[in-house]
Amino acid sequence: MRDIPVNTRPLDGPPPRIDGPEGATDCHIHVYIEGHAPQPGGPPIAELATPDDYVVVQRRLGLTRVVITQSNAYQFDNGATITGLKAIGAETARGVVVVGPDTTDAELAEYHTLGVRGARVMNLPGGAVGIDGMAEVEARIRGLGWHLMVQFDGREIERHRRALEAIRTDYIIDHTGKFLAPVPADDPRVDTLLRLIDRGNAWFKVAGLYETSRTGAPDFADVAPIARRVIAHAPERVIWGSNWPHVGVARENYPDDAVLLDNLAAMADEATRRRILIDNPATLYGFA
Template structure:
């Protein structure tokens, strides 16, 4: 089937935040021509190519990127890896879907192509859920990979035992993705802080628009959670644009400059340097 070309805006008003050298987008997706959605995943509404994203990069003054497996592709990682190849591994890495019975040779091949993490998606459409997390971790741990874990933060009680057992690094995605947001002093936010205190958990500031009920550009209901997480462990926070925003209807797409500018309200200049440059460099080996 033919997938329509991109019609999203790829430039606009410049962000207020002047991104530092080496600024990294740690979460975005590509939809390339020739790669169709797979059974179990959502349809692909339109393409999002490397050329498209490079215009967004220029708009936001970003230099490095982590291409993240899309639910649409399920276990077909070819488009993600093709994107990394086109961009070049000096500026790009990949997060891929890994089957719980993946062989060492398969992981080695993915690693050579720029993969550095495995996606665990405990939400509808995910290729690999938390029930398979331990098996996936066993596959990727020898290669120094991390796990990228997304779930509804309101349900963290159900996942704490599994998360505490993780030995490799792992990212809690989308500001904990509390759906809907909770108060910053909620016990479930406390649990996320306790995971950060164990030393191998990271938080990604990304996709606040997917959970906020008050809306952008300030996301007043997500704001207190984000600030508390950042203040607690600024050395283990990263940021992502979540471009091209396929998790929400077209009329709810956020402004990409606003997605970067939210850091002006959530972190000072020194912490923004960590979030955008230093922390991604440590996690991804840039």
């Protein structure tokens, strides 16, 4: 008997309008795999979401490479992420794990060999490591050349600015800045975000617009302008992720992955999209 139901989310459908060129990368998915149980402190797992499930989504979108991000449900247990990496292979997959006080140097070395290139910092409910633990994590990963993937309520960016400025490795400002109540693109807090990017080690991930948008699909008109402003300002520092399998979203509001990819067409021209989907992820994640 399965403890967690198999996936019932829609995986296939009409392709996106824009082509996914060879080497195009989805920089943010999660996997939920049989035999890996949710951990105390994290959210429950409603359904499995396996590497085989994602292959269907990936094929539909015309993408080639993927970054598996440790789910909050698993907290400090990176087992499912590592299982997913092994299933897909380091030629086309990378990983972002959670690094805790009990993570050994030997584990970090093994993770690196398997394709891990980042550590997750989640300063929102359910996160395993918050910004208060970020400096300790950075010290552990710096020698490996990994980056930090940092998610927080963008409305609090000034509160976290000094901690972000102190980061010496590369780091990603996750989920389109994750302004939990959308703000205009010319908001002073977006100005702060751009200044952080201009320091040279911050990246910006366009992902999860549906999580914070009040106006909704297909345009996410209250959130997308922030992404457009960042892309226009620093296209060389932007990556994209689907955030599949969109956990925590009611089925009636479940986003269409093709629509999420097509949002880039309204944000960037073809040359810039290639940069976001291919060149920038190759630089950050070390894809050949």
